[in-house]
Amino acid sequence: xxxxxxxxxxxxxxxxxxxxxxxxxxxxxxxxxxxxxxxxxxxxxxxxxxxxxxxxxxxxxxxxxxxxxxxxxxxxxxxxxxxxxxxxxxxxxxxxxxxxxxxxxxxxxxxxxxxxxxxxxxxxxxxxxxxxxxxxxxxxxxxxxxxxxxxxxxxxxxxxxxxxxxxxxxxxxxxxxxxxxxxxxxxxxxxxxxxxxxxxxxxxxxxxxxxxxxxxxxxxxxxxxxxxxxxxxxxxxxxxxxxxxxxxxxxxxxxxxxxxxxxxxxxxxxxxxxxxxxxxxxxxxxxxxxxxxxxxxxxxxxxxxxxxxxxxxxxxxxxxxxxxxxxxxxxxxxxxxxxxxxxxxxxxxxxxxxxxxxxxxxxxxxxxxxxxxxxxxxxxxxxxxxxxxxxxxxxxxxxxxxxxxxxxxxxxxxxxxxxxxxxxxxxxxxxxxxxxxxxxxxxxxxxxxxxxxxxxxxxxxxxxxxxxxxxxxxxxxxxxxxxxxxxxxxxxxxxxxxxxxxxxxxxxxxxxxxxxxxxxxxxxxxxxx
Amino acid sequence: xxxxxxxxxxxxxxxxxxxxxxxxxxxxxxxxxxxxxxxxxxxxxxxxxxxxxxxxxxxxxxxxxxxxxxxxxxxxxxxxxxxxxxxxxxxxxxxxxxxxxxxxxxxxxxxxxxxxxxxxxxxxxxxxxxxxxxxxxxxxxxxxxxxxxxxxxxxxxxxxxxxxxxxxxxxxxxxxxxxxxxxxxxxxxxxxxxxxxxxxxxxxxxxxxxxxxxxxxxxxxxxxxxxxxxxxxxxxxxxxxxxxxxxxxxxxxxxxxxxxxxxxxxxxxxxxxxxxxxxxxxxxxxxxxxxxxxxxxxxxxxxxxxxxxxxxxxxxxxxxxxxxxxxxxxxxxxx
Numbered sequence: 001x002x003x004x005x006x007x008x009x010x011x012x013x014x015x016x017x018x019x020x021x022x023x024x025x026x027x028x029x030x031x032x033x034x035x036x037x038x039x040x041x042x043x044x045x046x047x048x049x050x051x052x053x054x055x056x057x058x059x060x061x062x063x064x065x066x067x068x069x070x071x072x073x074x075x076x077x078x079x080x081x082x083x084x085x086x087x088x089x090x091x092x093x094x095x096x097x098x099x100x101x102x103x104x105x106x107x108x109x110x111x112x113x114x115x116x117x118x119x120x121x122x123x124x125x126x127x128x129x130x131x132x133x134x135x136x137x138x139x140x141x142x143x144x145x146x147x148x149x150x151x152x153x154x155x156x157x158x159x160x161x162x163x164x165x166x167x168x169x170x171x172x173x174x175x176x177x178x179x180x181x182x183x184x185x186x187x188x189x190x191x192x193x194x195x196x197x198x199x200x201x202x203x204x205x206x207x208x209x210x211x212x213x214x215x216x217x218x219x220x221x222x223x224x225x226x227x228x229x230x231x232x233x234x235x236x237x238x239x240x241x242x243x244x245x246x247x248x249x250x251x252x253x254x255x256x257x258x259x260x261x262x263x264x265x266x267x268x269x270x271x272x273x274x275x276x277x278x279x280x281x282x283x284x285x286x287x288x289x290x291x292x293x294x295x296x297x298x299x300x301x302x303x304x305x306x307x308x309x310x311x312x313x314x315x316x317x318x319x320x321x322x323x324x325x326x327x328x329x330x331x332x333x334x335x336x337x338x339x340x341x342x343x344x345x346x347x348x349x350x351x352x353x354x355x356x357x358x359x360x361x362x363x364x365x366x367x368x369x370x371x372x373x374x375x376x377x378x379x380x381x382x383x384x385x386x387x388x389x390x391x392x393x394x395x396x397x398x399x400x401x402x403x404x405x406x407x408x409x410x411x412x413x414x415x416x417x418x419x420x421x422x423x424x425x426x427x428x429x430x431x432x433x434x435x436x437x438x439x440x441x442x443x444x445x446x447x448x449x450x451x452x453x454x455x456x457x458x459x460x461x462x463x464x465x466x467x468x469x470x471x472x473x474x475x476x477x478x479x480x481x482x483x484x485x486x487x488x489x490x491x492x493x494x495x496x497x498x499x500x501x502x503x504x505x506x507x508x509x510x511x512x513x514x515x516x517x518x519x520x521x522x523x524x525x526x527x528x529x
Numbered sequence: 530x531x532x533x534x535x536x537x538x539x540x541x542x543x544x545x546x547x548x549x550x551x552x553x554x555x556x557x558x559x560x561x562x563x564x565x566x567x568x569x570x571x572x573x574x575x576x577x578x579x580x581x582x583x584x585x586x587x588x589x590x591x592x593x594x595x596x597x598x599x600x601x602x603x604x605x606x607x608x609x610x611x612x613x614x615x616x617x618x619x620x621x622x623x624x625x626x627x628x629x630x631x632x633x634x635x636x637x638x639x640x641x642x643x644x645x646x647x648x649x650x651x652x653x654x655x656x657x658x659x660x661x662x663x664x665x666x667x668x669x670x671x672x673x674x675x676x677x678x679x680x681x682x683x684x685x686x687x688x689x690x691x692x693x694x695x696x697x698x699x700x701x702x703x704x705x706x707x708x709x710x711x712x713x714x715x716x717x718x719x720x721x722x723x724x725x726x727x728x729x730x731x732x733x734x735x736x737x738x739x740x741x742x743x744x745x746x747x748x749x750x751x752x753x754x755x756x757x758x759x760x761x762x763x764x765x766x767x768x769x770x771x772x773x774x775x776x777x778x779x780x781x782x783x784x785x786x787x788x789x790x791x792x793x794x795x796x797x798x799x800x801x802x803x804x805x806x807x808x809x810x811x812x813x814x815x816x817x818x819x820x821x822x823x824x825x826x827x828x829x830x831x832x833x834x835x836x837x838x839x840x841x842x843x844x845x846x847x848x849x850x851x852x853x854x855x856x857x858x859x860x861x862x863x864x
Contacts, residue, residue: 130614215814241812408565
């Protein structure tokens with residue numbers, strides 16, 4: 001066969017193939033999942049491939065929002081003192097089956113207890129399986145927060161807490177809280193292959209896991225017994241494509257329908273391209289420069305505010321984010337409830353900044369700026385950002401030295417209370433709750449750890465501690481708005497930017513919604529003929 | 530010949546130990562540790578850190594860790610990946626066939642074009658064809674792989690739509706892969722069109738990965754041929770009236786092959802290095818990308834195990850090359 005004939009036949013085959021598989025949605029993902037048990041991992045890429053298609057949680061985030069809606073729990077009730085949360089579980093929900101396992105019973109309270117117990121109880125046989133690291137369970141303070149979990153009956157579970165915690169319902173919707181089958185876990189333990197829980201996952205979600213070819217393809221089939229709205233496509237394929245330019249070529253060539261993370265530089269031409277649709281939404285994140293508020297002269301709020309005025313944030317958005325970001329004025333992103341629209345940002349004004357510094361008696365200031373060695377949505381190029389700030393600060397007479405360390409080192413060293421210099425860092429929300437930003441990043445408990453500004457303001461801390469235990473969102477909202485005003489007045493950070501998330505897809509894709517928490521969810525996505 | 534092979538095999542032992550030590554210390558010499566990388570911005574408490582360090586076994590002195598690693602290696606146990614929690618051995622052999630298949634195709638491509646190009650250039654020394662070929666080879670050698678790959682994708686997959694953009698086979702084909710070699714598995718699957726799809730997916734990555742070896746082989750063949758063509762026995766052959774095809778193709782090429790084979794052996798290292806970029810661009814699930822990801826994640830067992838296995842592969846290839854010298858030149862065999 002001539003080369004031309006081979007090529008033509010092949011092309012025909014693939015075109016026919018795509019037509020025959022009109023009900024297969026192909027998603028060009030950016031990387032490989034670490035595994036399929038979401039509780040073991042922290043990467044969004046892993047959650048996209050595991051928790052979203054395969055599993056459910058007691059509560060769920062409504063796609064496209066940070067609002068929690070019932071999931072495997074039909075309803076819940078928080079006791080008056082906030083110390084007990086009672087979940088009423090959904091009945092008639094079945095787990096998937098695979099070659100090694102067919103469930104003999106429906107989902108019930110035992111599965112809920114097992115899903116959490118394996119993460120928190122060292123005696124649980126699954127605690128050490130697969131190198132059980134349970135990062136998120138620890139990171140969300142579950143070991144301190146959950147006193148015990150009780151089974152009242154097959155469909156009622158009570159979480160006894162050590163303190164009232166309003167974000168607990170949102171926490172239950174997070175990926176690490178995905179509900180796994182105890183029956184499957186027991187069967188695999190008995191068969192001597194407990195690692196199958198991570199490698200051949202069984203959940204209750206809209207898609208069943210079919211196969212994973214490492215670093216290449218993940219295949220799912222629609223779960224026709226799904227308890228909720230069934231998936232619109234018959235099968236879902238993740239084509240793992242690490243290079244962003246290649247992902248875009250694949251969308252254009254019809255080899256995939258949806259792609260994540262386009263190159264920011266390509267977005268403008270994508271918007272003009274035919275046969276390609278680009279969606280965008282602000283990401284649930286914030287990038288910031290944290291001063292060390294315990295070291296002079298940065299312990300003076302006026303100095304910090306003067307420095308903030310010296311930063312040309314628009315230039316940063318244009319150069320570092322190449323347009324795929326927007327200026328941040330608050331420590332929480334605009335898609336989050338309680339975001340204070342009325343905040344007035346420190347205007348870029350080098351002259352005023354210089355005068356303000358002189359008024360505070362600060363001259364010949366030397367500042368170290370720490371530039372992260374990694375790329376993050378909230379800061380795609382920290383080194384470049386630091387260089388722009390270096391130029392800005394030079395204009396007000398501040399000399400900047402840029403420093404950087406290996407990522408692990410960077411995170412560790414930047415925690416030190418006597419740290420020299422201001423740190424570029426950021427945060428992506430986990431559960432859509434303002435507490436997940438304000439308490440973690442700015443609370444007094446975080447000093448010497450996640451609070452890189454080493455800023456402990458009693459008034460601010462009292463507000464967020466109080467907000468954490470109030471039962472209604474409206475009551476909490478008022479306190480968080482007050483806290484944001486204090487933050488702006490005290491300026492422990494220069495808030496820089498929130499990223500904008502882009503999704504690129506073919507026009508036949510229907511119903512895709514950009515999820516503010518960053519996941520890529522295909523349960524509700526269909527394909528037009 | 531047997532003695533020759535045995536003596537070569539003996540040199541494996543110190544090399545193997547050296548590689549084990551280097552691969553073990555190399556990743557530990559890099560700053561940062563896997564737990565901090567895993568914890569990321571969220572951080573980790575000191576107690577949790579200690580627990581995990583104990584679980585991964587690197588709270589113990591380095592020499593103890595090395596000893597355990599070495600005894601593990603000798604028993605065929607390379608440990609489990611910190612990240613995926615799966616045995617390094619399983620991961621390597623799930624991915625290695627993809628790299629091997631691509632490397633073999635790239636090498637065949639380089640040989641198929643490089644050898645004749647070198648011979649033709651040597652025979653036409655100084656003429657237009659020689660100059661054109663050698664300039665092209667220089668361009669091929671100096672071209673950044675990343676740029677070359679994207680250029681080919683944009684032209685052949687994007688504009689002309691002759692080849693698929695990336696991957697190993699069209700996604701509509703789904704069959705078990707007992708050997709991991711897509712060309713073989715696609716035939717074994719019996720699915721219509723699967724083999725052709727696999728071949729089409731191989732075209733661009735093969736060209737990209739084969740470009741540098743092609744340039745090197747063409748240049749090396751040319752210079753080796755030029756040397757041989759100046760020898761007395763060639764002049765004698767010509768004087769006897771032998772046909773130019775016979776002189777160049779049989780008498781000259783066979784003797785010119787020794788240095789070319791050396792280059793081919795050395796190119797295996799280049800192929801594996803090139804595979805890292807080629808695999809990333811073409812979403813080719815091989816060991817190159819796997820190793821790079823693991824280095825970034827400080828996944829010690831994968832990096833040290835992967836390096837060791839790659840080194841062993843390179844050693845085997847070099848041994849084969851050494852044996853080939855013997856086949857081509859009986860003088861070496863008898864020495």
